[in-house]
Amino acid sequence: MDAVTGQPTTGGQRGLGEPDGFGRYGVPEQTEDGLVCHECGQAHQHLGLHVARAHGVTAAAYRDAHGLKRSRGLVASAVREKIAQNARQRYSDGGSERLKAVRDPTAATAARQALARPRSAEAAAILxxxxxRPRPHTRTGRVVVCQSCGAEFCPLVGAKRRRFCSRSCASRHNRAQARSSTPGPSRVKPGPGALPGGSGSSANGGRCTDTSTAGAHNR
Structure with missing residues (x-):
């Protein structure tokens, strides 16, 4: 039975808080003398060193065997605080500045390359x-003003003639150009005798008024 969730454990797996050797499964117990070892019950300030020397297991194997988190350090709280205090003291005394002063990135790179496997002449020539060779993502160094929004940008080497800072600006500009170049519907101004309901229609509804033509049709 899991002491936290109250659910029964299956497959022989122990639940959190259940008895486990000289402690409880998944629970790091600490006394004034240090962390209590699940294997022998002794308390140590550096439990990781103790289990490695006395029981022949690594700290990671000890955590897995007794359900402890992998991020849980096997040292007592006093030791952990002392380690943090020493680190803060080193940086407050100018340790970081001394490190920056003595570090040599060029020498470190040379030492790392010396330990690596030497490259062949062909590989060195290719590199x-x-x-x-100019890379596709290299900028030209020339400032261009976007013709749509007016923003300034540096185009890539592969896009030297680019006029817009983004695709949205280019699309917006193209739509505006298309609207301005497309003519609107033609409107014919009605004549003086046209009716309001029809364009270019006369007062008699657009019917022919030539009587001779009408008579010819009637014949």
Whole structure:
């Protein structure tokens, strides 16, 4: 039975808080002398060192066997606070500044490359050529003003003639150009004798008024 959830455990797995050796499963117990070892019941300030020397197991294996979190340090609270205090003291005394003063990135890179497997002449030539070749994401260094929103940007090497800062600006500009170039519907101004209901229609509804033509049709 899990002491926290109250649910029965299955598959022989122990629940959190159940008896486990000289302690409880998943619970790191600490006394004034240090952390209590689940294997022998002794308390130690550095429990990780104790289980490695006395029981022959690593700290990671000890955590897995007794349900402790992997992020749980196997040291007492006093030791953990002392370690943090020493770290703060080193940085407050200018330790970081001394480190910056003595560090040499060039020498560190050279030492790392010396330990690595040497490259062949062909591989070195390929890498040298790739280092001098302009990359697609390299900027031209020329400032261009977007023709749509007016923002300033540096185009990529592969887009030297770019006029817009984004696709949305380009699309907005193209739509505006299309609207301005498309002519609207033609409107014919009605004549003086046209009726309001029809464009270009005469007062008699657009019927022919030539009597001779009408008579010819009647014949």
């Amino acid at each position: 040298a050529a790739a280092a001098t």
